[in-house]
Amino acid sequence: MDIDHTQFSFEVQATDGLARAGILTTPHGDIKTPVFMPVGTQATVKAMKPEDVDALGAQIVLSNTYHLYLRPGVEIVAKAGGLHKFMRWPKPILTDSGGFQVFSLASRREVLDEGVRFRSHIDGSEHLFTPENVIKYQEFLGADIIMAFDECAPYPADKSYVKEAMERTHRWLERCIASKTRPDQALFGIVQGGIWLDLREESALFVSSMDLPGYGIGGLSVGEDKEQMLEALSVVTAILPMDKPRYLMGVGSPEDLLNGIALGVDMFDCVLPTRNARNGALLVPTGRLNIRNAQFKEDFTPIQEDCDCYTCSNFTRAYLHHLFRAEELLAYTLATTHNLRFLVRLMDGAREAILKGEFEDYRQQFLAGFQPPDP
Numbered sequence: 001m002d003i004d005h006t007q008f009s010f011e012v013q014a015t016d017g018l019a020r021a022g023i024l025t026t027p028h029g030d031i032k033t034p035v036f037m038p039v040g041t042q043a044t045v046k047a048m049k050p051e052d053v054d055a056l057g058a059q060i061v062l063s064n065t066y067h068l069y070l071r072p073g074v075e076i077v078a079k080a081g082g083l084h085k086f087m088r089w090p091k092p093i094l095t096d097s098g099g100f101q102v103f104s105l106a107s108r109r110e111v112l113d114e115g116v117r118f119r120s121h122i123d124g125s126e127h128l129f130t131p132e133n134v135i136k137y138q139e140f141l142g143a144d145i146i147m148a149f150d151e152c153a154p155y156p157a158d159k160s161y162v163k164e165a166m167e168r169t170h171r172w173l174e175r176c177i178a179s180k181t182r183p184d185q186a187l188f189g190i191v192q193g194g195i196w197l198d199l200r201e202e203s204a205l206f207v208s209s210m211d212l213p214g215y216g217i218g219g220l221s222v223g224e225d226k227e228q229m230l231e232a233l234s235v236v237t238a239i240l241p242m243d244k245p246r247y248l249m250g251v252g253s254p255e256d257l258l259n260g261i262a263l264g265v266d267m268f269d270c271v272l273p274t275r276n277a278r279n280g281a282l283l284v285p286t287g288r289l290n291i292r293n294a295q296f297k298e299d300f301t302p303i304q305e306d307c308d309c310y311t312c313s314n315f316t317r318a319y320l321h322h323l324f325r326a327e328e329l330l331a332y333t334l335a336t337t338h339n340l341r342f343l344v345r346l347m348d349g350a351r352e353a354i355l356k357g358e359f360e361d362y363r364q365q366f367l368a369g370f371q372p373p374d375p
């Protein structure tokens with residue numbers, strides 16, 4: 001089923017090297033790219049009200065077919081009128097297909113050509129995900145962008161297995177395309193191939209040949225070296241159509257976002273900014289600040305002086321330090337608000353720099369000041 005081209009389109013407004021500034025139009029609104037997409041695994045960005053996720057500038061949120069299929073069930077979300085109504089998020093939503101989550105969360109998995117048999121991490125019940133039923137589940141959930149059912153090979157894995165998983169993913173993509181029935185949902189194919197550049201080239205060529213509205217770059221950020229990720233990424237982005245959005249799945253840290261943009265990536269998602277926030281690791285221009293540290297006990301300055309977020313505009317480091325030490329729930333909301341705003345501003349700055357042809361300076365200047373996490 002083809003998409004309704006009046007509802008989906010992608011316009012590259014400017015390029016600066018391989019970096020792009022664009023607009024992705026969807027039935028629930030436009031998305032300015034580059035974009036970081038907050039993760040809302042179980043139909044909520046953890047600890048956040050949707051209106052506050054909107055207020056900090058998030059343009060699109062992610063949710064997860066695997067989780068929502070197991071609980072509350074896709075039928076209930078469909079009865080609620082779909083994800084947008086169920087979670088009161090009126091802007092675009094993207095759902096991941098569940099392939100990755102089956103491998104990272106479920107137990108007793110069995111990969112067959114038909115699909116993946118697994119046991120629920122919640123109650124041990126047995127299930128089978130196939131390309132056909134995963135597309136059906138995503139149609140019930142009603143996201144604007146849905147991901148093909150794929151197999152993200154584990155890392156490390158030998159090349160023969162990665163090749164087999166890539167070929168299975170290609171066959172599953174054809175079955176996903178054949179199963180689609182909603183013209184108001186865009187199906188993104190996913191490029192696999194591990195860290196092997198010949199497999200990456202083969203997968204990028206195959207997925208590109210399906211002429212889809214956008215492309216996920218999978219199989220990365222699974223433990224490989226940064227250099228291996230960037231090398232595989234550059235092979236893939238050189239092959240994917242220039243006029244379609246590229247989504248690097250599961251990435252990442254501020255430095256990975258800027259390095260991905262420099263290689264032609266438009267969309268990103270990662271659980272880290274929100275997960276780290278809940279652990280008290282707050283993003284600031286010089287790196288990460290662990291607010292639980294005793295040094296902040298009497299620090300009455302904001303998390304970040306020049307941040308305009310609700311947290312930095314109203315509270316001090318001493319207060320956040322207290323909330324985390326006291327395990328007060330407000331800590332998670334305030335910390336998540338700041339980390340998400342930090343990434344929204346980082347992406348907005350990248351977009352402005354690309355429009356002015358100054359992205360390389362922007363990237364270098366940010367990376368010069370930002371200390372990477374301890375390995």
Ligand SMILES: Nc1nc2c(CCNCC3CCCC3)c3[nH]c(NCCc4ccccc4)nc3cc2c(=O)[nH]1
Pocket residue numbers: 039040041062063064095096097098099100147150151152190217218219220221222249250251269270271272
């Ligand atoms: N379909 C699919 N999904 C992938 C994902 C999940 C992306 N987030 C989905 C959201 C939907 C809602 C929830 C998440 C990935 N995430 C990562 N790395 C994250 C690694 C990481 C894990 C924990 C902390 C930090 C980094 N690599 C990924 C590869 C694939 C892939 O090939 N195929």
Ligand SMILES: [Zn+2]
Pocket residue numbers: 303304307308309310311312313337338339341
């Ligand atoms: Zn802030």
